Each structure stands twice: as C-alpha cells, then as structure tokens.
Amino acid sequence: MAKLAIFFALTLSFLPFLSHSFSPDTPTDRRILVLLDDFSLKSSHSIFFTSLKSRGFDLEFKLADDPKLALQRYGQYLYDGLVLFAPSVERFGGALDVAAVLDFVDSGHDLIVAADTTASDLIKSVATECGVDFDEEPSAMVIDHQNYAVSDVDGDHTLIAADELINSDVILGKTKIEAPVLFKGIAHSLNAANTLALKVLSASPSAYSAHPTAKLSSPPSLTGSAISLVSVVQARNNARIMISGSLDLFSNRYMKSSVQKAGSPSKYEKSGNEQFVTELSKWLFHERGHLKAGNLRHVKVGETNEPAMYRIKDDLEFYVDIYEWSGNSWEPYVADDVQVQFYMMSPYVLKTLSTDKKGLYHTSFKVPDVYGVFQFKVEYQKLGYTSLSLSKQVNSLFYQLLSLPLHP
Template identity: 80%
Template sequence: MGRNNFSILTILLVTLLPILTLSFSTDSPTDRRLLVLLDDLSLKSSHSIFFNSLKSRGFDLDFKLADDPKLALKRYGQYLYDGLILFSPSIERFGGALDLAAVLDFVDSGHDLIIAADSSSSDLIKSLATECGVDFDEDPSALVIDHKSYAIAETEGDHTLIAADDFIESDVLLGKKKIEAPVLFKGIAHSLNAANTLVSKVLSASPLAYSANPSSKLSSPPSLTGSSISLVSVVQARNNARIMITGSLDMFSNRFFRSSVQKAGSPRKYDKSGNEQFVTELSKWVFHVRGHLKAVNLRHNKAGETDEPAMYRIKDDLDFSVEIYEWSGKSWEPYVANDVQVQLYMMSPYVLKTLSNDKKGLYHTSFKVPDVYGVFQFKVEYHRLGYTSLSLSKQIPVRPFRHNEYERFITAAFPYYGASFTMMAGFFIFSFVYLYHK
C-alpha cells in the first residue's frame, strides 16, 4: 500500500512540476514561455529571423498548428504560457480547448498577445481583433493601397507594397534608437475603435492611402482612407496585458527583413528595410522587456518622525514617499519622471502634489493635512503611454483637535473676548455709580 502511494505521489509531482516552473518569478515580469500558433509549419523557416530574435532574448517558443486537437492554454487551472503569438490568419476554428473566449480569458488574466492578419484572415481572427478595440476592413479582398508612399520595385505593380515611416513618437514603444529605413507592409487595413481609449497607433498609413480591392475599379468611396488607417496598433489593457495587432503577416518574414527598400519620391535607397528593428523593438515592449514599472515602499509619517502613525490630526505636517522602478530586461532600474503625483483623497482630492525624485527611484513630498477630519486615502494613480499603470492606495484616518489641544486664545475670537471684558467693566462702573452716587 505504501509503495502504491509513493507511485501516485511521484506521478503527481512529475505532472505538476512543469506547470509550477512555467510561471516567471514576480521579481521578473518578462514573459518566458510563448505559444506560437501557425497556419503552416513552413512559417517556422520563412519567419525564422523573428523567432530566433525571441529565442536569443531567452524566450521559450512552443510551435503548434492552430488546428492541433491537443491545443490548451491552461492545465489544472494554471496557464501553461505567458504569451501567445497568432500567425494563423486563415484559421476558422482553433483546435483542442482553444477558442475565442479562451484567448480573451488569457488576455484578461494579464497575458500578452500578438495578432498578425492578412488578406486571407478569417472571421475568427477579425472578431478577436474587434474584441481588442481594432476593426479590420470588412471587404475580404481589400488591401492597403498607396500611390505615393509605395516601395519602388522592379515592376510597377499595384502599389500594395507600402513603405511606411509614420511611426509613433515613443521611446518606450520603439526604443531610443531612431528607425531610419521605412517598414515594408503588405496587407489589410484596420481602424481603431473610437470608444476604446486603450488602443494606440504605432504605424500609420500616409494621408493618401486607402483600402480597396487592387484588381477592380472603385465603384464607391473606400470605407478606410488616409491617416485613419492603422497598419500596426498596440493595446495595453487595464490589467497591464499587452497586445500587438497588424494586418500584415509578411511584415515579420525573412524576405521583408532582408529586403532593400526605396520609398517612392525619395532619392535614398536603404540596403535593409526597417522591419527587423521595428518588430524587434515593439516585441520587447509587448513582452514586458521595456516599459514595465513597479512601485514599492509606500510610506508616510509625521514631519520629523520615522514611524508610520495609525492616525493623523488635522493640520499635521507629513512626509510622503514611494519608490518606483522600471524593468530593463535584466534588472530593476530607477524610474525617473517628473509627472508622478499623490492625492490625499476622500470622495474627492483634498491635496494633489507632484512628487520630487532623487534620480534613484525615490519619489517624495511634504504637505499639511487639510482642516477636515474623516477617513482619507493616499492615492498614486500613474498612467503614461507605453508604461504599465500604477495604482496604489493606503487608508488613514484624520481626527479633529481634542478639547485640550486648541490654542488658549484664538485670534478669530478676539471680538468676543473684547465684548466679555467690556461687559464686565460696564457692570463694575454701573454698580459703583449706583451704590455710591445718588
């Protein structure tokens, strides 16, 4: 009987050990295990430069066909992967236990996602993008066309090979090194849902671009035109999950990575397109190598003291501090900014102060407790494009003065003091006159 119990315990440990070791440490936010779903396994070689760049940065990639009947994102209630890459635009239905709801739950649990679509994109992929705040062109035969910002090729073509260089100005999203060469893009257009404030354009089409079928004449104005067309977009959810959406699977291909590029109307020809740099830098952001913040050691105390009190009194002077760090891909480095604020909040902010920093990660300020008693909160709400959101709060009660803590004489009460002494003096004079003078 004891041998049987030992065998069962051994089986359980062997089964659960991979699950327990998959999740990355809370000290390191970087995703490590990625599931890559493909339409065709040949994409492993045709897009190998992108995949190898991920592997070189320490990511563990698990390649599977999108219709694999054994697909699963979680087992025994634990997620098997930290991120998901969908290079399967034509898939009509995922295999195994994976479906649209499972992918959305994966993102809702704080995990990251890359979606690459193209002209063969299915309703499933388009529906998933819509749930993330992006709407692809409803015309299945439409491609992005630009007769001005196209890439010059040996043949004139239909101007669907775009040389795009309208990047978002954000070092945290695209790195500090400027992308010089245009990005080659061939695929379908999408627009951002105006009601979704969490989605942002990273690469936009030129003002003269439009979405239409390149093999037929336009019978009506295209639904998507100009700068409203987004070529690559990103989403950062409120739970800090990150999503990248693009309408071009070819943008990640070795052919586009290695191709030379010359934009129409430009005399300069680049030996290599900006695709590799663009995709590599953006993938660093998607998988939390860059732009991930954490806040620790939120402290407050009375001025001149070090211990945190259980309660403040109105008009007390206090010191507040918090430490904020940014993940560099290898370690936590001090985060330096001048727009971090703290609120002393009760129904509405009574105090709003911008925090000073010492360039070493410590943010601090001092202020006076307002002349209002009740239960307050110290709140730090920090939202900045490309960075994980910080939301910290700590509750603290504020009491009024006790009866023996008021000043003996209050300046505002001097008229009343004067009235009292005047009445006493008047009563004394009246009594003296009444008693000793007839």
C-alpha cells in the same frame, strides 16, 4: 453651579491597508505559445523567433487547429504570451476559442495577432474584441500610389514603404528607425470607443483600402490616416496586445530586403522591419515600459518612524519607490509627472512628487483641517508605460469627549 468643558481632538489613524498595481517580479523568462497556419513559417519567419529566444523566451510551436490545444490546465495558465500567426484558421483546435483567448488577455497575458488577405472571421473576431476592426471588404488591401516601395513600381502599389511611426521611445526604443517598414496586407481601424488602442504604424494620407485589381464603384470606406497598419493595445490590467494587418511584416524576406520609397532619393540596404518588430516586441512582452511601485510610507516631519496617528494640520512627509524593468534588471524610474493625492471623495491635497533619480519619490504637506476617511493615492498613467495604482487608507477618529467637573 457647574460647568462642562468639552475638548475636541481630531486625529487621523492609519490602517494597515495597501493596494499595489500589477507588477510581476521579473517580466522575462516567459513561455510563449506560437500558433501557425503552417510549420513552414518557423523557417520563413525565423529571424523574429530567434530574436525572442535570444532574449530568454521559451517558444512552443503548434498548428492553430491542433486538437490538443489548451491555454490552461487545472486552472493554471501554461503560457504567458500568445502569438497568432495563423490568419486563415477558421476554427482553433482543442479547448481554444475566441472566449479563451480573451480570458487569457483578461488574466494579464500578452497577445500578438498577425493577419493578411486570408484573414478568417475567427481572427477578425479576436481583433474586434480587442478594439480593432479589419476592413470587411473581400480581398481588399492597403494601396498607396505615392508611398509604395520602388520594387513595386510596375505593380499594384500594395507593397507599402511605411514610415508613419508613433513618436514614443518607450514603445519603439530610443534608436530612431531610419529605413521605411515594408508592409503588404490589409487595413484596420481603431474602435472609437477604445481609448486604450494606439496606432504604431499608420498609413499615409494618400493610402486607401480596396481590391487591388477591381475598379472602384464607390469611394473606399477606409482611407488615409484612418488606416492603421500596426496597432497596440494596453489593457487596464497592463496586458499588451499587438495587431498587424500583415504577416509578411515579420518575415525574413522583408527584414532582409533593401527598400526605397517612390519619389525618395534615399535607398536603404535593409528595411526597418527587423528593428521595428524587435523593438515593438520588447515593449509588448514587458521588457520595456514596465513599472513597479511599492514601499509607500509616511512620517511626521522630523521623525523617522511611521506614527500611529496624525493630528489635523500636522506636517507630514510621503514617500514611494518606483522602478522600471530594463530587460535585465530593475532600474530607477525617473520622471517629473508622478503625483500623490490625499483623497476623501475628492482630492484634498494633490502634490507632484520630487525624485532623487534613484527610485525614490517624495513630497511633504500639511494634514487638512477636516476629519473623515482619507487615502494616499498614487494613480499613474503614461503613454507606453504600465499603469500604477497604489493606495493607503486613512481612517479618522472623529472626536474625543472629555468631561471636567467644575466646583461652584
């Protein structure tokens, strides 16, 4: 008589597969192509351009219809950012078209589009492809009979003193913008299907979009809070886009102008424009809100070296490092909402990570009583920050069969 003894030892072995999120080593010292309707904009908007240069950006100015325009050569991109200050251009020059601009963004590069009442179908098409729709009503402008600048008291109330700002320190900086932002331009709305677009500067509930001198024969199609004055988009590849309905928003004249909103006793010697566009451009060009993560690792509790395998119900510790670019250096990112999943088809373990506030995030948990193909996954998305996506695959050794002969 013989008996067969079968022992199942379920173990988890780790493969050397690690995926990282998009995260350039240093997101500064980059090249920006600035396309203009007219070279006079170099001087009329010089404060904005000087701010970029002072922060280490190399600007190249060209007319938007320059016949030699190109964003790449021999398959390599020549620039890291594109600024379109050419609202009236009907057709880009050279090798540049809407598809080329979109490919530029799809490749992880940043974009600023500024429009006004002269906005061409070309510029509107670029914005539409980014999930932002400009008002198609000819010569329509944003009008607000309650929140206009007092300097426009006898005018058509198209010079708006806007203060409906997004509440986000990472996008607009920690220093509050006290003075209203001067805006004169056209309205746009966000495509409802685009969940990646955000209003940064919104119109007030009393605003509407219409021809400023024509009588209204029907209600305006864009009114109140549906109107965005300035919007941003962060693509899934972490490329950033800024859309403004006003080119004057960036002008020296608006930045230096005093401002007082109608009905308000507060008068400011200087508008909020310079602070607004400077801080927003810091976010746009990844000087703020840019995260990198790496060094994902794991060990058995009480050990220091990563093991070749784990047995089910082993206690393990998980670690990952996360840093934020400060504009000059990588600094520890501190948050209490970073999580790790121990994932197979669905999360078997979901843990919020603790941090030592020096860049290290960690947790511990028990290996589930189940075999299969697992992954450690860190998927992090937070308003204004580049998203993180890291994973480390876990393979499973289903069982080990041992036959032990027994004597009768």
